Amino acid sequence: MRIAFVTDAYIPVPSGTAVSIEILKVALEKLGHKVFIFAPEYPGLRHKEKRVARLPSIFSLTNPYAPIVFPVFSPNKKLIKKLGLDIVHSHYFFRPFNFAKSLADTAGVPLVSTFYKIFPEYARQNKSIFSGFDKILNQTIRFANSCDHIIALSQTSRNYLADLNITAPMTVLPVGIFLKDYTSFPPQAVKERFNIPPSRKLLLYVARCEDDANMILLLKAFKRVWKALDDVHLLIVGGGRKFNDYRRLAHLQLFNQYVTFTGFLPKNLVNKIYGAADVFVYPKTLDPEPLAVIESLAAGTPVVAVKGLGAQDFVSDNQDGLISSVSVEEFADKIIELTRRDKMRLEFSLRARANAKRFRASNLTCDLVELYESAISRNKDKFF
Numbered sequence: 001m002r003i004a005f006v007t008d009a010y011i012p013v014p015s016g017t018a019v020s021i022e023i024l025k026v027a028l029e030k031l032g033h034k035v036f037i038f039a040p041e042y043p044g045l046r047h048k049e050k051r052v053a054r055l056p057s058i059f060s061l062t063n064p065y066a067p068i069v070f071p072v073f074s075p076n077k078k079l080i081k082k083l084g085l086d087i088v089h090s091h092y093f094f095r096p097f098n099f100a101k102s103l104a105d106t107a108g109v110p111l112v113s114t115f116y117k118i119f120p121e122y123a124r125q126n127k128s129i130f131s132g133f134d135k136i137l138n139q140t141i142r143f144a145n146s147c148d149h150i151i152a153l154s155q156t157s158r159n160y161l162a163d164l165n166i167t168a169p170m171t172v173l174p175v176g177i178f179l180k181d182y183t184s185f186p187p188q189a190v191k192e193r194f195n196i197p198p199s200r201k202l203l204l205y206v207a208r209c210e211d212d213a214n215m216i217l218l219l220k221a222f223k224r225v226w227k228a229l230d231d232v233h234l235l236i237v238g239g240g241r242k243f244n245d246y247r248r249l250a251h252l253q254l255f256n257q258y259v260t261f262t263g264f265l266p267k268n269l270v271n272k273i274y275g276a277a278d279v280f281v282y283p284k285t286l287d288p289e290p291l292a293v294i295e296s297l298a299a300g301t302p303v304v305a306v307k308g309l310g311a312q313d314f315v316s317d318n319q320d321g322l323i324s325s326v327s328v329e330e331f332a333d334k335i336i337e338l339t340r341r342d343k344m345r346l347e348f349s350l351r352a353r354a355n356a357k358r359f360r361a362s363n364l365t366c367d368l369v370e371l372y373e374s375a376i377s378r379n380k381d382k383f384f
Contacts, residue, residue: 001033001086001372004107006100009093010039010052013065014208014239014264016291017093017116020175027176027365036083038075038103040067063241066094074099080106087372093117095136096143110148110379112372114175115288118160118309122286126212137164144168149375151368153289154310171371174289174314176361181268182299184275191233191276194260200233201339204277204301206270206292207284208240209261214283214306215246217328219253221283224332226255229339234281237273239264275299278345279338282311285326290314297321298356302348304334314359320352 005025009017025035034051041054043064055071085107090100093116104111123136141164144150150170152158158172184190191198203222207213222234236246236259247261265273274280280296285308293303293314303321305311315321322334338345 001369002084003028003033003035003372004083004085004088004103005035005037005091006088006103007037007039007091007093008057008067008070008095008097009065009091010037011049012042012045013093015065015093016287016289017091019267019291020114020116020289021091023175023177023361024365024368026178027361028369030362031365031369033369036085038071038099040070067097070097071099074102077106083107085109087112087376089114089372090147091116095119096140098143101143101146110375111146112149112151112375113144113147114151114153115144115157115161116153118157118286118288120164121160121309122212125286140164141166148379149371151371154313156313157288157309160309173367173371174294174359174364175291176359176364177291177294177298177356178361179298179356181271182274182295183272184299185272187276189276190273194235194262196233196235196260200231200258201229201278202276203232203234203335203339204237204274204280204296205234205282206237206274206280206295207282207290208238209236209243209246210240211242212284212286213240214285214326215242217306217326217331218281218283219246219250219259220328221281221332221335222259223253223255224328225335225339226258228332228336232258232339234259235273235277236261237265237270238262271295271299274301277301279304279335280321281331281335282306283331285309285311287311294356294359297352298359300349300353302338302345302352304331304338306331316351316355320348320355 009015037052040057057067058069060066087109088104088111090113119140120137123133144166147168150168151173153174250259274296280301280303282305288310303315305315306324312323317323324331324334
C-alpha cells in the first residue's frame with residue numbers, strides 16, 4: 001500500500017504528534033508499505049529524508065513550529081498522480097488545514113484523519129491561540145465531515161467528537177509504541193546525571209511546558225507533596241515557549257531545590273528515564289492520547305494523572321495508576337499516597353508493564369491497515 005501522511009507537526013517539532021507519526025511510519029514500513037510524508041519546511045532545517053516532502057509554509061511569529069499557512073504552494077498535480085497513492089492520512093496538531101483533503105481529491109483516494117488535538121476544546125481553554133471558539137468549531141466539523149474516516153485516539157475524545165454531530169465514520173484507535181525502547185537506566189544513574197540526591201523518591205513529568213499543560217496545577221500540587229514528604233524530587237522533562245517562565249516561578253518557591261527542569265532532551269534518552277522514576281505525574285487534560293503516560297507504563301512506572309480527554313482511558317485506576325479530578329488537593333493527595341506506599345507502587349509497576357502490552361505498535365498498526373483497506377473499499381464502491 002502507498003500511503004501519504006500529511007502533517008503540520010513533524011520532525012524536528014518536539015511533540016507527541018511528531019513521535020506518533022514516526023512510530024506509524026516505521027511500523028507500516030516493517031509491514032511492507034510505503035509511506036510518503038508531506039510536512040512543513042521549517043526554517044533552518046537542512047536534513048533531507050527519503051520520501052519526505054518539505055513544503056514552504058508561513059509560520060506564527062510567536063511559535064516557529066506552528067504554521068499558519070500550510071503549504072504556501074500546493075505540489076504539482078502530475079507529481080501527485082505519479083505517486084500512485086492508495087490513501088491519504090492527515091495528522092494535524094496545530095489546526096485542520098485543507099491541504100490533506102485537496103491532496104486526497106487530486107489522487108482520487110480516501111482521506112483518513114487522526115485527531116491528536118480536540119481543536120474546539122483547545123480553543124475554549126486557550127482563547128488567545130485561536131480567533132474564536134465558534135470559528136474553530138465550525139472548521140473542525142467541516143473538515144471532519146470531509147474525511148472518509150476519523151480516528152479518535154481515545155473513547156473519551158470519540159465521545160466528544162460524536163457530540164459535535166460529525167457524520168464521518170469514526171473508530172477509536174490509539175497509536176502504539178515499541179515496548180523494547182523503554183528499558184531504563186538505573187535510577188541512581190539518572191539521579192546522578194541531574195544532580196538529584198540518591199535518597200529522594202523521583203516524580204517525573206514529561207511534556208511541553210505550556211499554559212495548556214496545567215503546569216500551575218502541577219507546581220501547586222508538588223508544593224503540597226513536598227510539605228508532606230521530605231524525600232521527594234520533581235524532574236520536569238520538556239521545553240516550550242513558557243519553559244523559562246515556569247522555571248523562574250519554581251525557583252521563587254521554598255521547594256526550588258527539589259525541582260529540576262531539563263529542557264528538551266533527545267527522545268531516545270527520555271525513553272530510558274521513565275523507568276528510573278518512582279511515580280509519573282501528568283496534569284494535562286487536553287490530550288486524547290497522552291503518549292508519555294503509555295510510555296511510562298511500558299517502563300513499569302505507575303502514573304498519577306488528571307482526568308481529561310484521554311488520560312483515564314489509558315490508566316487503569318487503582319491498578320497501574322491513580323486518576324484525579326482537576327483539583328490541586330486531590331492530585332497532590334494521590335501523588336502522596338502512591339509515593340508513600342512502596343508495596344502499592346511495586347504492584348502497580350508489575351501491572352503497568354503487563355497492561356502496556358495492549359499498546360504494542362505491531363498490533364495496533366495492523367488494525368490501522370485494516371481500517372485503510374476498509375476505507376479504500378468503500379471509496380471504490382462509490383464509483384460502481
